[in-house]
Amino acid sequence: MHPRGVISFPVTLSDGTHSRTEEVEFLVLPATSKHDIILGREAIGDFNAHPSTAHGAVGVPTRTGVAIIHVNRHCFTTESSRPCKIPRQAQRTEPEKWILNKKFPDQTVIIGPSISEIVRTFLKQLLVKNIDIFAWQTADMTGVRRSISEHKLKVNPLITPIVQKKRKISPEQTKAMNEQVQDLLHAGIIREIKYQIWVANPVIVPKSNGT
Template identity: 35%
Template sequence: MSQINNPVIGFSEDDARRLHHPYDDALVVSLQIGDYNMHRVLVDNGSSADILYYPAFQQMRIDRERLTPTNAPLVGFGGTKVFPLGAITVAVTTGDYPQQITKEVTFLVVDCSSAYNVILGRPTLNSWKAITSTYHLMIKFLTEYGVGELRGNQIAAQECYIAMLEMEDQQQTMCIGKQRALAEPVEEPEEVRLDDRRPERTTKIGTLASWLVRQTITTFLRDNQDVFAWSHKDMPGIDPLVMVHKLNVSPSFPPIRQKKRVFAQERDKAIAEEVRKLLEAGFIREVYYPDWLANVIIVKKANGNWRMCVDFTDLNKACPKDSYPLPWIYLGGFNCKTPTPKLYGSFLRLQPDQDGQI
């Protein structure tokens, strides 16, 4: 009888079977907060407060006058202090019916940059008597009808990771710019034309060298102007005779066509523009044998532009020994940043041929 009233909460390997290994993603979930389905909720056992970021607060259309003043600052990892705009109490529902709970949660509303909408800290996790597992990316908690569970979203976690990296890059650049003066050039560069028939093809050389040295450099550059990439079309890639990347697709794995997603008008325009640029550059081509079909994913950059990615979750499941076990494949792209060990720069569409070559 005691086991029925107090069931034991446990995790098994079956709970982690849906995940893509290896990974070290954060636990990012979706919750019903008030009358809204709130995505990008970070579950943080190290946070002593439940935080609602101001942009999400505004989208919930809650009157700012309902905020309760608070004087307690939040202290960050580096010792920085952030003063909340106030506190708001709303109902939060988690889990699937009937194994779900609804409780009032008091959030501190914070006005600062973040890729997350909400941070769920220890106060709420303790009130739910919730157990979290970062390995299983799951929360389990007790309800009147047994053990409820809430699974994390790996794709959302990785999107937030990229967005946070870009925010940190911008902040780092701003700090460096305030602390150091810009280096002044030691000489005025001279613009030289490499092809008289194409006046737009120019480059610059220094002027401190003697006239004879500059003439020698200019002649050398003109003789080797074929090494310059004047447009994306001048970067055809690596000859397949030199190197070919072949996907290690398991022959026993059936091809999967993901269901078509519907995007808002703004995202549709961003996708169309990115595809147009890739087609003009010759980086992609239209195919007529969609055995594998993966949806495009649009991620908002910190500068307001869009980054086009592709969800290769299903394809990676069929590649157990692929060099890129995450649900993305890196191809480079326009204005892409230096790849990081966590995620790999910009992610563009990869369409394998019938024999598995790209």
């Protein structure tokens, strides 16, 4: 298996009282796993950590003391210090269609099945925290500077336009087209202007859901 690349970011190990942060390099692999990240031997050495499988814990020296980090305490039996088996959650096979904005339930966020449940939870929290950056309707698309996004019709002034025959559009397509144009007009994204020599027939392309 060939890694996609290498990323580096600070990792903090803490038991709630003592903590230590080190810069750790990670190989990015094109694979699914029940683990989000795996600390290798070099990272363990950078932290000077001392893991103990028997106790289900790892000790990390810090400036304020030794941080003792345990596995899930609720997973230990009362008869011995051996960790019990953690039941695996059923692995997803289909993408999750998640409603981020309840005001627009038809606009869902699709989350892939290979993402672990922990990352899935943090991803949803991140999206909810930044819900204001999404354009949920046409009116939300205002404020984009022309230096960022602008469409121009690059035409050659030496070329004579070719006259097209008027294309017939069904009443259903005409209604959909008018609604889209009115939304853009009300939002101030477009304005009415006349180019009588550059009039083109509109093309209506249906979406994958049939609308």
